[in-house]
Amino acid sequence: EVQLQESGPGLVKPSQSLSLTCSVTGYSITSNYWGWIRKFPGNKMEWMGYISYSGSTSYNPSLKSRISITRDTSKNQFFLQLNSVTTEDTATYYCAREGYFDYWGQGVMVTVSS
Amino acid sequence: DVVLTQTPSILSATIGQSVSISCRSSQSLLDSDGNTYLYWFLQRPGQSPQRLIYLVSNLGSGVPNRFSGSGSGTDFTLKISGVEAEDLGVYYCMQATHAPRTFGGGTKLELK
Numbered sequence: 001e002v003q004l005q006e007s008g009p010g011l012v013k014p015s016q017s018l019s020l021t022c023s024v025t026g027y028s029i030t031s032n033y034w035g036w037i038r039k040f041p042g043n044k045m046e047w048m049g050y051i052s053y054s055g056s057t058s059y060n061p062s063l064k065s066r067i068s069i070t071r072d073t074s075k076n077q078f079f080l081q082l083n084s085v086t087t088e089d090t091a092t093y094y095c096a097r098e099g100y101f102d103y104w105g106q107g108v109m110v111t112v113s114s
Numbered sequence: 115d116v117v118l119t120q121t122p123s124i125l126s127a128t129i130g131q132s133v134s135i136s137c138r139s140s141q142s143l144l145d146s147d148g149n150t151y152l153y154w155f156l157q158r159p160g161q162s163p164q165r166l167i168y169l170v171s172n173l174g175s176g177v178p179n180r181f182s183g184s185g186s187g188t189d190f191t192l193k194i195s196g197v198e199a200e201d202l203g204v205y206y207c208m209q210a211t212h213a214p215r216t217f218g219g220g221t222k223l224e225l226k
Contacts, residue, residue, distance in 0.1 A: 039157075043220035045208075047216065096163075101208070102165050106161075106162050
């Protein structure tokens with residue numbers, strides 16, 4: 001069974017970097033694409049970006065200067081880094097299998113506040 | 115970016131009632147490869163999104179067949195034939211034809 005689990009700090013200060021990990025079990029991240037999606041307070045959802053089986057990446061242009069998605073294939077994990085966060089980045093962050101969107105993590109709520 | 119407009123934003127239904135949600139796109143979602151990358155998700159309270167429908171009308175694994183998707187081009191519909199209590203939550207459409215992927219604003223299905 002494919003499972004994804006996000007982890008990382010729930011509170012980040014403004015102007016700092018947000019760093020999250022997605023640990024994948026039951027499927028190798030060297031296959032398919034793996035991405036990050038966030039849901040803001042209220043209902044708005046935003047696709048952030050993905051990393052491919054080969055390590056190439058694609059990002060939402062709205063985030064392009066601040067976002068980085070990387071991976072550690074030896075641990076079957078991929079990572080999100082979002083720099084220079086503001087209160088507008090307060091959201092629940094999900095990792096998911098890109099393309100199919102059939103497997104999602106349970107989500108991690110991140111609050112940006114001083 | 116492609117804008118997906120979902121209507122209604124709130125949908126009140128009784129158990130057993132059939133309901134539909136509309137998702138209209140600002141651009142055609144027909145890809146040059148012949149596929150239309152339009153998905154439907156349900157997010158129940160406290161849970162992560164669950165994929166219901168992919169490629170407009172294909173039922174996701176384990177999804178009850180009371181859910182169905184239809185449409186083409188810029189106009190898409192999710193239908194629930196006989197709402198059950200477990201169907202309550204927020205429904206989203208999402209397109210992956212054009213970069214960046216974008217979501218509709220969500221439709222909250224609640225009990226009348």
